[in-house]
Amino acid sequence: MSRLVIRQFKKVFVQSHNEYDLVKSFHPKANCTILNHPPYPSQRPRNSRHYKPSESNGPIKVLFFGFIREYKVIDTLHEAAKQVSDGEFHFHFVGESWSDSLADKIGSASNKHPNISREMSYVSTSFLQSIFDSCDVVVLPYPQSTGSGALATAKGMRVPVIISDCVDPGPEFTEGRDGIIFPAGDSTRLVSALREFRENISDFDQCWSAMDHDKEWGLAATRILDELEL
Numbered sequence: 470m471s472r473l474v475i476r477q478f479k480k481v482f483v484q485s486h487n488e489y490d491l492v493k494s495f496h497p498k499a500n501c502t503i504l505n506h507p508p509y510p511s512q513r514p515r516n517s518r519h520y521k522p523s524e525s526n527g528p529i530k531v532l533f534f535g536f537i538r539e540y541k542v543i544d545t546l547h548e549a550a551k552q553v554s555d556g557e558f559h560f561h562f563v564g565e566s567w568s569d570s571l572a573d574k575i576g577s578a579s580n581k582h583p584n585i586s587r588e589m590s591y592v593s594t595s596f597l598q599s600i601f602d603s604c605d606v607v608v609l610p611y612p613q614s615t616g617s618g619a620l621a622t623a624k625g626m627r628v629p630v631i632i633s634d635c636v637d638p639g640p641e642f643t644e645g646r647d648g649i650i651f652p653a654g655d656s657t658r659l660v661s662a663l664r665e666f667r668e669n670i671s672d673f674d675q676c677w678s679a680m681d682h683d684k685e686w687g688l689a690a691t692r693i694l695d696e697l698e699l
Contacts, residue, residue, distance in 0.1 A: 472495050472496075475492060475495075475496055475499075476495070476496050476499075478499070479498075479499065479500055480499070480500045480501075480502070480696055480697070481496070481499045481500070481501045481502070482501075482502050482503075482504045482693065482696075483501060483502070483503055483504070483616075484503070484504060484505060484506050484616025484637070485503065485505070485614060485616055485636075485637035486503060486637050487613070487614065487635065487637065488503075488616075489501050489503050500696070502692065502696055504689055504692060504693070505616075505637065505639035505640070506616045506617060506618065506620065506621040506639075507621065507685035507686045507688075507689050508621050508622075508624035508625035508677070508680065508685055509618070509621050509622045509624075509625040509626075527556075528555065528556055528557055528558050528559040528584065529557065529558045529559070529605045529606065529663065529666065529667050529670070530558075530559050530561065530603060530604045530605045530606075531546075531558050531559065531560045531561065531604065531605070531606055531607075531608055531631075531663065532561050532563065532600070532601070532604035532606070532607045532608070532628075533546055533560065533561070533562045533563070533564075533607075533608055533609075533610075534563050534564055534592075534600065534601075534607060534619050534622065534623075535564045535617075535618060535619035536564055536565055536567065537562070537564050537565065537566045537567060537571055537572075537575070537589075538567040538571070543562070543571070543574070543575065543610070545610040545633075545653075545654055545655075545656050545659060546560060546608060546610050546656075546659070547574075547578050547585075548656035549656045549659045549660050549663065550578070550582055550584055550585050551582065552656065552657070552660045553584070553660060553663065553664075554584075555583050555584040557663075557664070557667065558584060558663055558667075559584050559585075559586070560584060560585045560586070561585075561586050561587070561588070561604065562575050562579075562585070562586070562587040562588070562589070563587070563588045563592060563600055564588075564589070564590075564592065565589065565590060565591050566589055572589050575587050575589065576589070597622065597626070598626070601622070601623070601626035601628050602626075604628060605628075605629075605666075605670065606628065606629050606630065606631055606648075606663075606666055606673075607619065607620075607623040607628050607629070607630045607631070608630070608631045608632075608659070608663075609630060609631070609632045609633065609636050610632075610633050610653070610654075610659060611632075611633055611635055611636055611653065612633065612635055612653045612654055613635050614633075614635050614636045614637065616637075617636060620632070620636065620638065624639075624677050624680060627676055627677050628676070629647060629648045629666070629673040629676040630647065630648035630649075631648055631649045631650075631651065631659070631662050631663065631666060632648060632649075632650055632651075633650070633651060633652070633653035633654070634650050634651070634652055634653055635653045638650075641677070641679045641680045643679065645669075645672060646672065646673065646675065646676060646678070647673070647676045647677055647679075648673070648676065649662040649665060649666055650662075
């Protein structure tokens with residue numbers, strides 16, 4: 470049904486290269502434009518560094534944030550948590566669950582492993598800043614992605630990310646400054662990426678510095694208007 474609807478349009482906007490290739494595969498004549506999700510606004514001053522907890526010898530705080538659904542494959546993150554010590558990393562799941570079974574899975578993992586915690590509920594905008602300020606890195610282990618509000622929030626909050634190679638981070642992303650990419654579904658490689666981040670954490674102090682957060686939404690609107698020739 471989605472493909473039938475999309476084929477009715479001459480111009481299509483998508484949020485990632487994967488979606489671009491998908492649309493062109495069934496609608497090759499479409500004028501398809503990639504429009505990466507702009508960063509959500511943050512209260513953090515534009516030129517400030519990402520907050521780093523004072524307890525620098527403590528575990529790296531890893532955040533999984535957003536609406537928790539099956540396709541995001543939280544199992545990859547669970548497996549990674551089992552492979553590291555409590556002193557290395559702490560994994561925090563925050564967001565609403567798509568189903569009771571997913572919530573139960575995260576709850577069970579949290580009860581078994583002390584380096585996993587959870588806040589399974591809706592998060593209001595007023596609490597976003599404190600949640601992202603209290604983490605060191607955001608992880609997106611998705612095996613597929615059309616676009617990501619969680620990634621857009623991390624960009625706005627200027628928090629580095631560890632993402633699967635199915636997530637399109639946008640043209641401003643520089644690996645080693647803004648984050649690290651690992652093969653989707655590979656928990657062992659995710660652990661390697663986490664440890665690489667821990668060893669080189671100071672390299673990420675200026676993450677997303679190439680992005681002018683205040684202008685990104687305006688640029689997105691301008692591109693849409695240009696394509697529509699209004």
